[in-house]
Amino acid sequence: MDEQQIRAELREWILAHAKSKPSGELTDQTAILETGLLSSLDIVEFVLFIEELRGDEVDTDDIEPEVFTSIDTLWEGFFGQAAG
Amino acid sequence: MAPTPHARTLRDGFLRAAERHADREALTVGDATRTYAALRDEAFALAATLDAHAPDGEGQLTAVFGHRHPTTFAAILGALVRGHGYVPLNPSFPIDRTRSMLVRSEVRSVVVDPTAVGQLEALLEGVPAGLTVLVPDADDVAELAARLDGHRVLGRADLRPASEATLGAAEPDGVAYLLFTSGSTGNPKGVMVAHRNVTAFVDVMVERYAITHEDRFSNTFDLTFDLSVFDMFCAWERGACLCVPTAQQKMFPGKYVKKQGLTVWFSVPSTGVLMSRLKMLKPGAYPTLRWTLFCGEALPVEIIERFQEAAPGSICENLYGPTELTIACTLYRWDAERSPAEAHLGVVPIGEPYPGMEIRVADASLAALPRGEAGELLMTGPQTTPGYWRDPERTAKAFVVPPGETRTFYRTGDRVVWPEGKPLLYLGRVDNQIKIQGYRVELGEIEAVLREVSGAEVAIAIGWPATSSGADGVVAFVGAPEADAAAILDAARERLPSYMQPSAVHLVETFPLNANGKVDRKALRARLEADA
Numbered sequence: 001m002d003e004q005q006i007r008a009e010l011r012e013w014i015l016a017h018a019k020s021k022p023s024g025e026l027t028d029q030t031a032i033l034e035t036g037l038l039s040s041l042d043i044v045e046f047v048l049f050i051e052e053l054r055g056d057e058v059d060t061d062d063i064e065p066e067v068f069t070s071i072d073t074l075w076e077g078f079f080g081q082a083a084g
Numbered sequence: 085m086a087p088t089p090h091a092r093t094l095r096d097g098f099l100r101a102a103e104r105h106a107d108r109e110a111l112t113v114g115d116a117t118r119t120y121a122a123l124r125d126e127a128f129a130l131a132a133t134l135d136a137h138a139p140d141g142e143g144q145l146t147a148v149f150g151h152r153h154p155t156t157f158a159a160i161l162g163a164l165v166r167g168h169g170y171v172p173l174n175p176s177f178p179i180d181r182t183r184s185m186l187v188r189s190e191v192r193s194v195v196v197d198p199t200a201v202g203q204l205e206a207l208l209e210g211v212p213a214g215l216t217v218l219v220p221d222a223d224d225v226a227e228l229a230a231r232l233d234g235h236r237v238l239g240r241a242d243l244r245p246a247s248e249a250t251l252g253a254a255e256p257d258g259v260a261y262l263l264f265t266s267g268s269t270g271n272p273k274g275v276m277v278a279h280r281n282v283t284a285f286v287d288v289m290v291e292r293y294a295i296t297h298e299d300r301f302s303n304t305f306d307l308t309f310d311l312s313v314f315d316m317f318c319a320w321e322r323g324a325c326l327c328v329p330t331a332q333q334k335m336f337p338g339k340y341v342k343k344q345g346l347t348v349w350f351s352v353p354s355t356g357v358l359m360s361r362l363k364m365l366k367p368g369a370y371p372t373l374r375w376t377l378f379c380g381e382a383l384p385v386e387i388i389e390r391f392q393e394a395a396p397g398s399i400c401e402n403l404y405g406p407t408e409l410t411i412a413c414t415l416y417r418w419d420a421e422r423s424p425a426e427a428h429l430g431v432v433p434i435g436e437p438y439p440g441m442e443i444r445v446a447d448a449s450l451a452a453l454p455r456g457e458a459g460e461l462l463m464t465g466p467q468t469t470p471g472y473w474r475d476p477e478r479t480a481k482a483f484v485v486p487p488g489e490t491r492t493f494y495r496t497g498d499r500v501v502w503p504e505g506k507p508l509l510y511l512g513r514v515d516n517q518i519k520i521q522g523y524r525v526e527l528g529e530i531e532a533v534l535r536e537v538s539g540a541e542v543a544i545a546i547g548w549p550a551t552s553s554g555a556d557g558v559v560a561f562v563g564a565p566e567a568d569a570a571a572i573l574d575a576a577r578e579r580l581p582s583y584m585q586p587s588a589v590h591l592v593e594t595f596p597l598n599a600n601g602k603v604d605r606k607a608l609r610a611r612l613e614a615d616a
Contacts, residue, residue, distance in 0.1 A: 033332040036176070040335045041594040044361045048593075060362045061369065065336040 006053060006079050010071050013049055017042050028071040043068075050078055093254040093279040094261075095164035097286065097321035099124070105297050105323035112344070113328040116154050120323065123158055128246035130162030130195060130220060135252070136244055137216045137236055139192040145262060147186055148307070149173040149207065150197030152328055155220055156307065157316070159195035167252025169259035169276075172307035173207070175200035177599060181272065183207055185264045189274060189473065192216060205231055218242075256280035262473055263310050265407050274473030275310075281410040282313060284466035288438050289318045293348070293375050297323030300344055300372075304334065304351040309600045310407045311379055314350060324348075338364030345372045349395070352380040352601045356387040357541050357563075361594075370395040379403035379412050381602045382510060382528070383432040384541055388418050404434035404510060408482065408494045410467035413441045416507050426507055429532030433507035434500070441465035444493055445502055450486040458501040460514050462486060462493040469494075499526075518547040519554030523583045530558060530576075530584050537575035540564035542595055544603060545586065548612050560586040561608055565593045 001009070011026055018026075018037045032038050038046060046068075051058050058078070067077030098120075101110070106121040118126070134146065146163035148170050150156030163170040171189045173182050186194070186207065193216040196204055201219060208215070213234030219225055225239035260279045264272040289295075301319040303326055305312040319326045327344040334340070337359055341349065349370075356378065359365050373395035378388065383402045392400050405412035416435025426433050437443050444462040445453050453459045462484075471479030483492050499511040511517075512528040519525070527545040534543035542563040547555030562572060569589040577585050596607035 033335055034330070036331070039597075040358060041597060043335050044358065045593050047362060060336060060364050061338055061342075061366065063336070063339070065332045065339060068332065068335065 001053070003075065003079070007071055007075060009053060010050075010074055013046065014038065014071075017045070026071075028075075030070055032070060033065075033068055050074070054078055091254075091256050092283055093164070093256065093258070094282050094286075094317060095161065095251075095254070096283075097317060098161060098164075101297075101320055101323040108297055108323055109325040110320060110323075111154060111157055111326050111328070113152055113154050113157070114330045114333070118154055118158075123154075123161065125246040126154070126158035126220075127161035127165055128249035129243050130159055130218065131165035131252075132244035132246065132248040132250075133218060133220075133238060133242060134162065134193050134195070134216060135166060135250070136248075137193075137218075137238060137242075139214050139216050139236070142192040143190055144258060145169050145171050145189055145191045147171040147173055147189065147191040147194040148197075149175060149182075149194055149200045149204070151175050151199050151306070152330060153197040153199050155195070155197040157326070157328075158220075159197070160307070160316070162195065164254070164260070165249060165251060167254040167258070169261050171262045173200075174306055174308045174599075175203045176306075177308070179203060179206045183209070183211065185272065185274070187211060188271070189262055193218070195220065197221065201228070204228070208232055208235065254279065256283070257470075261310075261313065263308065263407055273475060273478055275407045275469055276471060276473050277310070277313075277407070277410055277469050281467050281469050282317065284440065285314075285410045285412070285438075286317050286321050288440075289314060290321050293318070295319070295322040295324055295348075299324035299347045299374070301326050301348045302337075302341070302346050302350055303328040304337065304355055304601075306600070309380075310411050311350065311352075314411055319348075336362075336364075338362070338369060341370050341373065346370075347372055347374045348377070349373050349375065349398070350377040350379070353378050353383045353387055354381065354542075354595075354597055354601050354603060356391055357384075360387060360390055360541060365390040365394040367393045368396055371397055373398040376400040377403055378432075379405070380600065382512075384535070385424060385427045385430050385432055386541055388432055389420070389424075392418060392420060402432045402434060405467075406494070406496050406498075408469050409441070409463055409496070410469060413438050413463055413465070413467050414443075414508055428501075428509040428511070429529055430535055431510060431528070431532070434510045435507045437463065437508075438465070438467065441467060443502065443508070444486060444489075445500060446486060450484060450495075452486070452488075456501065456503040458499060458511055461496045461498045461500040461508075463496065464491045464493040468492060520547060520557060520583050522554075523581075525558075525584055527558075530560065530580060530586065533576055533579045534560055534562055534572065534586070534589070537579065538562050538564045538567050538572045540567070542603065544595065544605060544608055546605065546609055546612065548587075548609075549616070558584065558586045559588050559590070559612060561590045561592050561595065563592055563595060565591050567591055 102120040102124040110120040111118040146168040148159040222239040229237035303315040376398045400418040402416045403412035445459040530545040540563040548559040596604040598604040
């Protein structure tokens with residue numbers, strides 16, 4: 001899967017699980033946790049989804065919460081070149 | 085300013101710590117920190133400002149509208165400095181319900197933090213004019229004042245210096261905080277907690293846990309949940325630091341424990357379940373924790389076992405208590421050797437009453453039952469609160485003088501059993517015991533079997549479909565998305581009599597939680613209703 005596909009998959013998942021409709025469009029910069037789009041309950045499923053997408057386990061001890069700020073930070077933290 | 089000349093109230097521990105530990109951290113929220121001196125000065129400035137603009141006929145309560153922001157914590161202390169009790173209002177809760185709390189509490193002054201300003205107009209819609217609304221972080225309130233016509237809106241420029249504050253008169257019998265808890269029917273009930281109730285609680289806790297100024301407390305609870313009172317006032321009683329995660333940080337509790345070097349962890353068991361699911365409970369993960377505390381719902385043995393392994397240097401305790409008995413009133417210390425055998429149906433015992441608190445296990449007529457017989461838990465002692473705000477009817481129903489007694493006991497609505505020489509066991513809500521086809525059934529027993537046969541950490545049984553006398557059967561939700569529902573049903577059939585066997589098992593990834601982070605049974609029932 002290329003970058004655009006992964007970003008689209010993430011966006012689709014967030015929209016499908018959002019507690020409320022995002023005000024305006026869900027961009028790659030929209031804050032997904034602080035704005036309450038996703039709750040702590042969704043995080044469990046979301047992490048499983050990310051593991052599925054990247055084909056590798058996510059070590060929640062090692063990641064910074066900031067990685068979950070937006071689609072941009074998710075891409076960089078889990079899929080970009082810096083991702084371990 | 086000199087310490088209080090009055091009888092002891094909730095603010096005194098903080099004020100004493102602010103003298104002794106002026107330069108130590110009292111509070112950290114996100115990236116912001118406050119020393120004791122800074123937090124005291126903010127609280128005093130807010131108190132002086134509110135006192136200077138006190139509306140006519142103001143009572144003894146001040147509302148705090150905010151969430152996870154330093155101003156909100158300063159405002160709680162500011163209310164207490166005034167000699168008032170505080171009424172927490174949560175901007176992330178449904179605004180109509182919050183407005184009804186504001187109106188019913190009859191407060192005339194509200195402090196608003198920056199996270200709540202956007203909701204202020206909606207909060208005050210239709211509220212009788214004449215409130216003092218203090219938004220201490222707002223540089224310019226002219227526009228806001230225009231929209232909130234009829235109320236006195238104050239901003240940063242209106243703040244009075246801390247030196248102008250005077251400690252308002254406060255008595256041990258006065259209300260320290262007013263918290264609204266959901267009533268099973270109708271309006272939320274406002275529980276009045278008196279200073280003498282909460283100082284009795286704080287004294288027991290800080291002694292038991294030997295809290296010092298080196299400690300760092302978690303704050304996983306919203307301020308509208310009374311367990312937050314433990315976090316704030318047990319920390320501040322001894323000069324320790326309260327560590328408040330942001331909403332985002334709260335989603336990754338493990339990381340926050342490490343980053344802040346927390347020594348005292350306190351959460352609902354559901355947070356532990358979440359951490360377990362996110363693989364955050366690896367052995368030895370949290371070496372800084374001295375105490376691991378749970379309260380608020382039934383605590384599964386597996387969760388406390390995993391947490392104990394993750395925080396091997398900590399002592400794990402299970403606390404129990406309704407808001408009406410001031411935060412917690414029984415506790416149980418987990419012991420890896422002894423405790424598994426003391427657990428009942430996979431749930432950790434709730435232990436022993438706090439010093440000074442007394443237990444009565446009673447039948448439906450409130451007559452005391454012999455030790456070892458299951459019944460409703462009634463308690464009395466220094467933590468028994470005065471009752472519900474402006475609600476003598478519901479107060480009289482819940483706060484009772486049982487036959488042969490002269491003291492007032494609170495009826496918890498919880499079923500317990502207290503065998504001789506053993507810890508008190510929580511069996512479930514009195515109304516979790518339902519009649520199914522005429523048989524008396526404890527839903528907790530079905531849930532324990534389901535947890536065991538499925539390996540899931542959480543299983544919830546619901547009497548379904550409901551009838552006027554109880555239910556015709558049981559439907560279950562099991563937190564094991566990959567499991568085989570038919571196999572679970574088969575295994576449960578071998579363990580349960582026919583009237584207790586679920587007719588269906590729904591496998592779920594996660595459970596809906598209510599506002600306080602507990603499993604929301606009503607939401608599960610609503611799912612069944614929607615599917616029916």
